[in-house]
Amino acid sequence: MSQTNLLQGTLDLLILKTLTLGKLHGLGISNRIEQITKGTFQVKPGSLFPALHRMENAGWLESSWGESANNRRAKYYALTKAGRRQLKSETDEWSRIVVAMGLALRNA
Amino acid sequence: MSQTNLLQGTLDLLILKTLTLGKLHGLGISNRIEQITKGTFQVKPGSLFPALHRMENAGWLESSWGESANNRRAKYYALTKAGRRQLKSETDEWSRIVVAMGLALRNA
C-alpha cells in the first residue's frame, strides 16, 4: 500500500475542497478524501474530528444534524462564505509552495 | 513580500537538496534555500539548527569545522550515503503528495 502521511497544513485544504460539492458528514469527508486521492491519503478519526471542530470554530464550516445514507444520525458539515475564501487562500498558498519546491528540486 | 511558512516535513528535503552540490555551513544552507526558491522560503536559525542536528543524528549529514568565506569559523555539513538515500526517498514522497493533492484540487 502506497499510503502516505499527511503534511501538516494540507488537511484543512483537503477538507475544504471536498465540501465544495455539498455537505458531507465526518466519515463521508474522510472517505471522499481517500477516494479522490486514490488512496494516497487516509484520514483517521483522531485527525479528522479535531480538524473539523477547529475549522467550525474558525467560521469556515457550519454543521447540522441529519441522517446518513444508512439511517444513522450524522453531523453534516457545509462550507460557509468564509470557508470559500479560506479555500481560495489555501489553494493559492499551496500553488506557491509547489512552485518553490519545484524550483529547489530542479535547480539543485 | 510573498514569503510563505514552511510546511512541516519539507525542510529536511530542502536541506538535503541544497547539499547535493557540495558542503555548506549552516547559514550558507539557509541563504541558498532562500535563493533557489526565489525568496519564497526563509529558514530562520531557530528552525535550521535543530533540523541540522536532528539530521546529523540520523546519519544523513556529517559535519566538520572550517573557515567561511569571511575567515570566520563555520561548521560545514555534507551529505552521507544514507543522506543521499534519504533525499531520494523524500523526493519520491513529495512527488506522490503533489500528485495526490493535484487530483484532489482538480476533481473536487
Place this chain on the structure above:
DNA sequence: GTACCCCTATAGACAGTCGATAGGGGTCAA
C-alpha cells in the same frame, strides 16, 4: 577598543497529527 556583523546555538511555546480508546445507536440474524 569598540561597534558591528557573521555564525552557531538553545530555550520555551505552540500547532497539528497520530495511535488508541470509548460509546451511542441502528440493523440483522438466530
Place this chain on the structure above:
DNA sequence: TTGACCCCTATCGACTGTCTATAGGGGTAC
C-alpha cells in the same frame, strides 16, 4: 428479544517539528 456487528462521533496523551526570542563567541574595520 437478545446479542453481535457496524456506522458515526468524539476525546486523550504523546510526539514531532517549526516559530519567536535570546545568547554569545569571535573576526573585522574604523
